[in-house]
Amino acid sequence: MTAIEIRNLSKAFGPVRAVDDVSFSVESGTVTGYLGPNGAGKTTTLRCLLGLVTADSGTALVDGRPYTALERPLAEVGAVLEATSFHPGRTARDHLRVICTAAGLPVSRADEALEQVGLADSAGKRVAGFSLGMRQRLALGTATLGHPRVLILDEPANGLDPAGIEWLRGFLRSLAHEQGVAVLVSSHVLSEVQQTVDNVVIIARGRLVHQGSLAELTGNGDRPVRVHAADAARLAPVLEAKGARVEQPQPGVLRVHGVGAETVGQAVLDEGVLVTELVRERSDLQEIFMELTREK
Ligand SMILES: Nc1ncnc2c1ncn2[C@@H]1O[C@H](COP(=O)(O)OP(=O)(O)O)[C@@H](O)[C@H]1O
Numbered sequence: 110m111t112a113i114e115i116r117n118l119s120k121a122f123g124p125v126r127a128v129d130d131v132s133f134s135v136e137s138g139t140v141t142g143y144l145g146p147n148g149a150g151k152t153t154t155l156r157c158l159l160g161l162v163t164a165d166s167g168t169a170l171v172d173g174r175p176y177t178a179l180e181r182p183l184a185e186v187g188a189v190l191e192a193t194s195f196h197p198g199r200t201a202r203d204h205l206r207v208i209c210t211a212a213g214l215p216v217s218r219a220d221e222a223l224e225q226v227g228l229a230d231s232a233g234k235r236v237a238g239f240s241l242g243m244r245q246r247l248a249l250g251t252a253t254l255g256h257p258r259v260l261i262l263d264e265p266a267n268g269l270d271p272a273g274i275e276w277l278r279g280f281l282r283s284l285a286h287e288q289g290v291a292v293l294v295s296s297h298v299l300s301e302v303q304q305t306v307d308n309v310v311i312i313a314r315g316r317l318v319h320q321g322s323l324a325e326l327t328g329n330g331d332r333p334v335r336v337h338a339a340d341a342a343r344l345a346p347v348l349e350a351k352g353a354r355v356e357q358p359q360p361g362v363l364r365v366h367g368v369g370a371e372t373v374g375q376a377v378l379d380e381g382v383l384v385t386e387l388v389r390e391r392s393d394l395q396e397i398f399m400e401l402t403r404e405k
Pocket residue numbers: 122125126127145146147148149150151152153154
C-alpha cells in the first residue's frame with residue numbers, strides 16, 4: 110500500500126529551487142532512505158509533506174490526503190524534523206505524558222515508548238542533561254507515541270554513536286517489517302542508513318537523481334574482477350586477447366574490466382597460474398552516491 114506519495118513537488122525560496130519537480134512514493138512495510146548532500150532539499154520536502162511549508166506546485170500526500178487534512182495526525186504520522194526542541198526542565202517521562210494527554214493517548218504509553226527507545230533508565234531525568242543521542246531517542250519515542258502507520262524522520266542518525274546507529278537500524282526495520290509501518294528517513298551520510306533501508310531516493314540540488322533499491326544502485330556499472338597471483342603479469346595479455354581491459358595497481362594484482370569472473374577463471378586455468386584470490390569487486394556505494402550527487 111502506498112503510504113506516502115510525493116508528486117511533481119516544487120518549492121523555491123527566492124532564486125533557490127530547493128525542491129524541483131520531485132516525485133516518489135513510500136510503501137507500507139518498507140524503509141525508504143531519502144538521501145542527498147546538505148542543501149539538496151530533503152528537509153524542505155519533508156516540511157512540505159508535514160504541511161509546515163506550502164509547496165509552489167505538486168502534491169505531497171499521506172494515505173492519499175494532505176497532512177493538514179488528517180483527522181488524528183499524531184496517530185497516523187510520527188515525525189521528527191531537525192532541531193527538535195524539548196522543554197529543558199521537564200523529565201523525559203513528563204515530556205511524553207504531556208503529549209499523550211494532548212493527543213488523547215493513555216499516559217501509560219509514555220513509559221512504554223521510553224522503553225522502546227532505550228530510555229527507560231533515564232525516564233525521570235531532566236531533558237536539559239540529555240546528550241544529542243538521547244534527545245534523538247526521545248524524539249523517536251515522541252514520534253511513535255501514537256503507534257503511527259507512517260514515520261518521517263529527518264537525519265535521525267545525527268548525534269548517535271555507532272551503537273546508537275545500530276540500535277536505530279533495528280528499531281526502524283522492526284517497525285517496518287514486523288509492524289508494517291511506512292518509514293521515510295533522510296540522511297546526508299549514505300553509510301548511516303545503507304544497512305537500514307530497503308529503497309533509496311537520491312536528491313541533489315532539488316532534483317531527483319535516483320530511485321529504486323540499493324541493489325539496483327550497486328548493480329549498475331562495470332564491476333571489475335580482482336585477481337591476486339604472484340604471476341599476475343602473465344595473465345594480463347591473455348585477458349586482453351579476450352577483450353578485457355586490465356589494470357595492474359600493484360605487482361601481483363590485476364583489476365580486470367569488461368569480462369566476467371568466469372572468463373578470468375578460464376584464463377587462470379588455461380595458463381596454469383597459481384591464484385590466491387579471485388573476486389568480483391563490490392561497487393563502492395559511497396562512490397556511486399558521490400558521483401550521482403556531485404555538483405555539475
Ligand atoms: N526557509 C528557507 N528560506 C530560504 N532558503 C531556504 C529555506 N529553507 C531551505 N532553504 C534553502 O533550500 C535549499 C534546500 O535546503 P534543505 O531542504 O534544508 O536541504 P537539506 O535538508 O537536504 O540539507 C538550500 O539551498 C537551503 O539554503
